[in-house]
Amino acid sequence: MNTSLNWIKEYVPDLNCTAQEYTDAMTLSGTKVEGYECLAEDLEKIVVGKILSIDKHPDADKLVICQVDIGQSAPIQIVTGAPNVVVNALVPVVLDGGKVACDHDRKRVPGGVKIKKGKLRGVESNGMMCSIDELGSSHDYYPEAPEDGIYLFPENAGVKPGDDAVKALGLDDVTHEYEITSNRVDCYATIGIAREAAATFGKEFKFPVIKETGNNEKASDYIKVTIKDEKLCPRYIARVVKNVKIGPSPTWMQRRLKGVGIRPINNIVDITNYVMEEFGQPMHAYDLSTIEGNEIIVRTAADGEKFTTLDGREHELSSDILMICDGKKPVGVAGIMGGENSMITDSVKTVLFEAACFDGTNIRLSSKKLGMRTDASGKFEKGLDPNTALLAVNRACQLMEELNAGEVVGGMVDVYPQVRTGNEVxxxxxxxxxxxxxxxxxxxxIKYFEKIELEYDEKKNVIKVPSWRQDVHCMADLAEEVARxxxxxxxxxxxxxxxxTIGGFNPRQIVYANAKNAARFNGFSEAMCFSFESPKVFDKLLIPENSELRQAIIISNPLGEDYSIMRTISLNGILSSLALNYAHRNKEVSLFEMANVYLPHELPLKDLPEERMKLTLGTYGSGDFFTLKGSVVDILTEAGVREEARFTATKELPFLHPGRAAVITCGKKDIGFMGEVHPIVLSNYGIKEKVYVAVIDMLNVAELSDYDIKFKGLAKFPAITRDLSLLTRKDVTCGQIEECIKKNGGEYLESIELFDVYEGERIMAGFKSLAYSIAFRAKDKTLEDTIVNERMDKIIKELKNLGAELRQ
Amino acid sequence: MKEKLKELRENAIKQIKESENLDKLNEARVTFLGKKGELTAMLKSMKDLSEEERPIFGQLVNETREAIEKLIDETKKNLENKELMYKLEKEEIDVTLPGKKIKVGAKHPCSLALEEVERIFGGMGYEIVEGPEIEKDYYNFEALNIPANHPAKDEQDTFYINSDIVLRTQTSPVQIRTMETRPLPLRMISPGRVFRSDEIDATHSPSFHQIEGLIVDKNVTLADLKGTLELFAKELFGADTKVKFRPHHFPFTEPSAEMDVSCFKCHGKGCRFCKGSGWIEILGCGMVHPNVLRMCNIDPDEYSAFAFGVGLERIALLKYEIDDLRLLYENDDRFLKQFK
Known part of the structure; x- marks a missing residue:
């Protein structure tokens, strides 16, 4: 929404403030001004001049020397190259030391272009005659201005030499741009903003005088109106103007429209635009001669009905679109755009003015459906006050009369089945x-209320709210009016x-936070990835067609296929981020993300899906499987998981290296998985280095988490430590050996520590060597060697059965 | 004998003083004080002396021994000190060489900002509450006083799963879920992901984070809202931060406001950062609409509530002077590492 400050002042004549003061005060009272443009910005010392004489320049063919009367005792001399100067023409002249907004190439110069007196090819020049572009406007807004050359004031402009040319051109205005909130429909109109301005500045608000004009004929003799759907069209007013003379609107009206950024077209269009700006009520004008049967019927369209709007586009309609029809055919899409078949042309004789009120939601949906958003639909979809329609149609007819644009037929046809009244609070x-x-x-x-025409009824102890303020319903609404x-x-x-209240985090949030911190202290930086991704991700991750992971929730209106499904697996985000880092040649990158995956209980979705928090780790450039495994173990510990996590080799995860992948479990709970990313997946992501990933299910981790720590006392008796160097086949896992040691270690076994693993030339092919340090300790006594020896013998015996022998 | 002893003493002193290291000093000790040393020899020769002379001479020998021992001890200490000094000198390092680092990752700037916000409100007794990111239309709109076909539904550019289920466009539904289930009074903030169908550019993202705040109690006022959020702004952006409340409109609050903070770059003078205004828009807030309270079975005649919503990315961009929103989701290590 834009307003012209001069226009506002027409309704608030005592308003006296700068554009900035206006901006600040209006914003603080609730009408947010987004910005403003002073049309006269950078225009200084510009007066009306009259060209008294034109002489040839002695040394330049394209220049002439003018003597210009600027209302002072003596004329000034100006040299110009403009082709259109004539003697006696009245022109805008910028004097020595003044400023214009644009340069000769019509380019706006910040701060303006300073004009100084000087010599042009040896002849003194004391100023500059200006084109409309140099004054910061254009031919579009000043159709009388030449496309090229100096602006010449029209004969009827009523200006004389020495007048302020900026004012004479109506460039002494300020356009304010507002952010109007959806509840304040009344402020999509100059009159509404003026009411707010008057209240804000404590000045008198002068509502324009609107009369129902017209001759002694009756509009009802020209037209009949029927509303078939009163819900979608609560009011329809028709008025008629005959003997229409199409022509330009007067300068004052053009100025007003220019002030809010609307180009003047002709008197009829300008009047409807003027009224729409003034009251926020869109109107439509039909050529009455095209209306068959002298009647207007407001009805919904038939499914599949075709209609061509005045922009020449053909639309296929549906039964929820409201149409304006005559006795035989549709003539306009209600509230959106008129039809080609009834549009005003230069030969129009009699005009039918429509001022109606339509259901906002219906207009919004229809406009969306037809892909047509017009100024009119933009206003209607906010939900207008049907009472404004009357003011608007009378205003338009009054202007037709005042502008001598036609003869207004008396009376009107007003179909208004259910009169809208204001609320009482x-x-x-x-x-x-x-x-x-x-x-x-x-x-x-009460004084605040009165400023905006909310009336106090002492008897009923209510505030009577005018019908244009449908947003005021309850005490809280009144409180806002008071507050602002x-x-x-x-x-x-x-x-x-x-x-x-206690506040802070719940235990689960603390587990998440601790896990995140542990990830960071293990060298991982926090990433954030999108929750939606492409269905192609499943192919990239080699997930089989029948996998449950492919059962993803689909967004019905996504930004594009790449963002169309809610992720069921968290790997793609981290892998894509690692790929970006790899492409940027960042060495040694480790990232983690703590975010949800979305698992539907059934598809199509009937209920909310399960959202599971996953901690995803990914790293390349340093370390290996075991570095990441160490991090995972550390993170689980910090997350409060007391029980030791088990890592079991798996070949079931298609996106991981089949020989370097593990599922992680804790007791019976699934904690997640980790491993080296499958080389084909890596190539799908364009990464030419080994990448290790881990995904930890934080919900399960949180369930296992226990920060209830109890001190176990310090060991009072010494431990006995035995080293065990084993030679075993490669396929015997460390896990199996440790399990065997644990099982046979007895009650005094305190710890097992692997301190060396070797595979290579010094031992048999297909074998590896493992070295453990095993500690025994009793709580209540010093252990005797014999006890430990017994145990070690048992361990060694059982290990032998497993295929691990003492290394000789 | 006396002369001999004197001579021995002088020789010993000379040799000890000349000892340039501990080995030499030990040699000297053996030479003079050892079992086969000169002083021992001299003691042995005492038997040749008369009864009277013997104690006198013995005393002299002891004096000499003590003197030599003392000197040896002193010299030893000196030499040891010297050797340590020499060793330490050899151990000199270039302290300007870089330290050995344990690799530690960085926090995401959004997390960094969120932790600040959680710290501030956690300290004021607000619990941190979460809610589903895929949400029912009812919680995202209807319960927030945004009925079907309300223009605000369009304004928010919602991603739909189906007509009943949406990707939440705001964290406000968590307010409703919390009010429905928790005992009063209630103070909560709810950070989380929200989604709107905006194309990705330097200032927009289809996925971002909001932090919702809510307090429900018997006498909560707009003045309380102002006071709380002013405190928050000063904690977050610095004690000299000024705040400005402007009337605004949200369907779920009445009265509603937007809060601006004084630009922390130019301190209100006006700069490129704040587009010359001196102020930066930071959050929306208001007194919870009585309709919303009613829908959560809270009697608006007994309880009042205020709520606010703030964009986490917006805070992160402003606070850390990040000029492009897209950087937050690219996860470039060079970017993330700057937030350690």
């Missing part, structure tokens, strides 16, 4: 103060007292 000043934390007295509140005119800045700042 109980007035309870104590509760308003209690909500705001203020102590504003009742009379002050009292001033949000004046409302005190306090801290809630009330009962104290």
């Amino acid at each position: 109980e007035f309870n000043p104590e509760r308003i103060n209690k909500l705001l934390g203020t102590s504003i007295d009742k009379d002050t509140m 005119f009292y001033g949000y800045d004046k409302i005190p700042t306090t801290i809630p007292d009330g009962e104290s």
Whole structure:
């Protein structure tokens, strides 16, 4: 929404503030100004000049020397190259030391272009005559201006030498741009903003005088109106203007429209635009001669019905689209755009003005459906006050008359089955103060209400809300009106007292936070990836067609296929991020992400899916499987998992190296998996280095987590440590050996530590050597060698059965 | 004999003093004080002396021994000290060489900012609550006073799964879920992912984070809202931060406001960062709409509530002066490493 400050001042004549003061004050009272443009910015010392004489330049063919009357005792001399100067023409002249907005190439220069007197080819020149572009506007807004050359004031402009040319051109205006919130439909109109401005600055608000004009004929003799769907069209007013004379609108109207950025077209279009800006009520004008049967019927379209709008586009309609029809055919899409078949042309004789009110939601949906968003639909979809239609149609007819654009036919056809009245809200000043934390007295509140035409009915103790303020329903709404005119800045700042609450994190959140910290201290940086991704991800990760992982939730209106499914597996985010780092030639990158995957209980989705928090780790450039495994173990410990995690080799994870992958379990709980990424997957991501990943299910981790720590006492008796050097076949795993040691170690076994693994030339092919340090300790006595020896013998015997022998 | 002893003493002193290391000193000790040393020899020769002379001479020998021992001890200490000094000198290192680092990862700037916010509100007794990211239309819209076909539903560019289930467009539904289930009074913040169908560019992302805040109690006022959020802004952006509340509109709060903070780059003078205004828009807030309270079975005549919502990315971008939102989701190590 834009307004012209000069236009606002027409309704608030005492308004006296700078553009910035206006911006600040309006924003603080709730009408947010996004920005403003001073049309006269960078225009300085520009007056109306009259060309008295034109002489040839002695040394330049393309230049002429003008004597220009600028309303002072003596004319000034200006040299110009403009082709269109003539004697007696009135032109804008920028004087020595003044400024214009644009350079000769019509390019806006920040801060303006300073004009100084000087010599042009040896002849003194004391200023510059300006084109409309140099004044920061264009031919579009000033159709009388030549495309090329100096702006010449029209004869009827009523200006004389020495006048302020900026004012004479109407460039002394400011366009303010607003962010109007959806509840304030009334502020999509200059009149609504003016009402707010008057209230904000405490000035008088002068509503324009609107009369129902017209001759002594009756509009109802020209047209009949029937509304078939009163819900979708609560009101329809038709008025008729005959003997229409199409022509340009007067300068003052053009100025107003220019001030809000609308190009003047002709008197009829300009009038409807003017009224739409003024009251926020879109209108439509039909050529009455095209309306068959002298009647208007408002009805919904038939499915499949075809209709061509005045922009020449043909649309296929459906039964939820509201149409304006005559006795035989549709003539317009209600509230969106008129039809080609009834549009105004230069030969129009009689015009039918329509001012109607349509259901906002219906217009919004229809406009979406037809792919047509017009100024009119933009206003209607907010849900207009049907009472404004009357003001608007009368205003338009009044302007037709004042502008001498036609003869207004008396009366109107107004179909308004259910008159909309304003709300009444109980007035309870104590509760308003209690909500705001203020102590504003009742009379002050009433004064605020009156400023915006909310009336206090003392008898009923209610505030009567005008019909254009459908957003005011309840005490809280009244409180907001009080607050914004009292001033949000004046409302005190306090801290809630009330009962104290504990606050902070729950145990699960603490587990997540600790796991994240542990990941960081293991060298992983935190990444954030999108929750939605491409269905192609499954192929990239070699996930088989029948895998449950492919049962992903699909977004019905995604940004594109690449963001169309909710991830069921978290790997793609980290792998894509590693790929980006790899492409950027970053060495040694380790990333983690803590985020959800989304697992549907059934598809199509009937209920909310399960959201499972996953900690995903990915690394390349340093370390190996076991480095990552160490990190995983550390993270689990920090996450409070007391029980030792088991890593079991797996070939079931298609995206991992089949010989270097493990599932992680803890007791009976599935904790996740880890491993080296499959080389084909890596090539799918364009990474030419080994990548190791781990995915940990944080919900299960949180369930296992236990931070209830108890001190076990310090060992009082010495430990006995035995080293064990084993030679075994490669396929015997470390896990098996350790399990065997644990099983046979007896009650005094304290710890097993692997301190060396060797495979290579010094031992038989297909074998490996493992060296363990095994500690025994008793809580209550010093262990005797014999006990330990017995145990070690048992361990060695059992290991032999497993295929691991003492290394000789 | 006396002369001999004197001579021995002088020789010993000379040799000890000349000892340049501990070995030489030991040699000297053996030479003079050893079992076969000169002083021992001299003691042995005492038997040739008369009864009277013997004790006198014995005393002299002892004096000499003590003197020599003392000197040896001193010299030893000196030499040891010297040797240590020499050793330490050889051990000199270039302390300007870089330290050996344990590889530690970085926090994501969003997490960094979130932790700040959680710290501030956690300290004020707000619990941290989470809610589903895939949400029912009812919680995301209807319960927040945004009925079907409300224009606000379009404004938020919602991703739909189907007509009943959406990707939540705001963290506000967590307010509803919490009010429905928790005893009052209630203070909570709820950070989390939200989704809107905006194309990705320097200032937009279809996936971002919000932090919702809510307090429900018997006498919560707009003044409390102002006070709380001013405190928050000062904690987050610095004690000299000023705040400004502007009236605004949200369907689920009434009265509603937007809060601006004074630009922390130019301190309100106006710069490129704040587009010349001196202020930066930071969050939306308001008194929870009575309709919303009612829908959660809370009596608006008994309880009042305020709520606020703030964009986490916005805070991170502003606080850490990041100029492109896309950087937050690329996870470039060179970017992340700057937030350690």
